[in-house]
Amino acid sequence: MTQKLSKSSEKVQKALNAIGLECRVVEMPGSTRTAGDAAAAVGCTVGQIVKSLIFKGKRSGKPFLVVASGPNRVDQKKLAEEIQEPIKMAHPDFVREKTGYAIGGVPPLGHLEPIDTYIDKDLLEYDEIWAAAGNPKSVFKLTPKNLHQMTNGKVIDLKC
Ligand code: 5CA
Numbered sequence: 768m769t770q771k772l773s774k775s776s777e778k779v780q781k782a783l784n785a786i787g788l789e790c791r792v793v794e795m796p797g798s799t800r801t802a803g804d805a806a807a808a809v810g811c812t813v814g815q816i817v818k819s820l821i822f823k824g825k826r827s828g829k830p831f832l833v834v835a836s837g838p839n840r841v842d843q844k845k846l847a848e849e850i851q852e853p854i855k856m857a858h859p860d861f862v863r864e865k866t867g868y869a870i871g872g873v874p875p876l877g878h879l880e881p882i883d884t885y886i887d888k889d890l891l892e893y894d895e896i897w898a899a900a901g902n903p904k905s906v907f908k909l910t911p912k913n914l915h916q917m918t919n920g921k922v923i924d925l926k927c
Contacts, residue, residue, distance in 0.1 A: 770794055775868060775901030782877030783907065786917060790907045792900040800871040800903035802837030809897050809906060813837035817890060817898035817914065819873040821857040821866065821882075824850065830857065830865040834875050834898070834914060835887040839926040846925055849885065871903035876917040884920030886911075891922065 772780060772792055780792045799805035802816040816837035821830050831850060833841055847854045859870050867879040875884070875898050890896055891911045898914070900907045914920070 773902055776905040779874045779877045779900040788913055790909050790913060792905055792907045794905045798903055799906050805897060805906055811897060815893050815896045817875060817896050819875050819899055821862045822854040823857045823861055825853040825855060827852060830882050832882045832884040836889040839887055839889060841925050842927045849923055868901055872899050872901050874899050874901055875914060884918040885925060886914060886920040886922045888922050888924050
């Protein structure tokens with residue numbers, strides 16, 4: 768059955784279609800706002816949840832996307848070294864301005880502008896992972912390979 772998606776989830780579905788991926792956005796009856804919520808909603812481990820975190824370069828003012836496995840904390844020092852500029856966690860307004868989505872629903876693709884992306888290597892351990900799809904109730908299932916295809920991200924070890 769095809770679900771009627773919200774506007775923001777529809778944008779994510781269109782971005783998936785545009786790059787030829789067969790991933791399907793699903794809107795859950797309950798919250799998927801946090802990695803824990805999302806894991807409970809879809810019945811997977813928290814490690815299989817893709818967190819999409821936006822950081823801001825302190826010199827360039829550029830956004831950077833980190834897609835990390837649910838339980839992992841991003842080591843900001845390692846990330847800054849990788850990016851080669853100091854960074855900070857982005858303000859929610861900056862997240863919305865650069866991605867077009869609010870925190871809790873930021874997907875790994877379909878942003879307002881292309882964003883340089885780093886992929887947590889721990890996500891590669893899984894056959895199937897789940898990412899946010901535009902709002903705090905929607906998700907889609909993908910593979911680590913899909914994540915790489917949609918972000919063109921660099922795989923790094925970035926956990927604390
Ligand atoms: N839908 C879920 C699972 S896919 C989700 O989007 N999780 S998330 O981890 O990608 O998004 C929430 C993240 O946003 C938190 O892990 C946190 O790093 C970040 N965040 C939460 N509140 C703030 C805030 N006030 N300012 C900046 N970042 C925040």
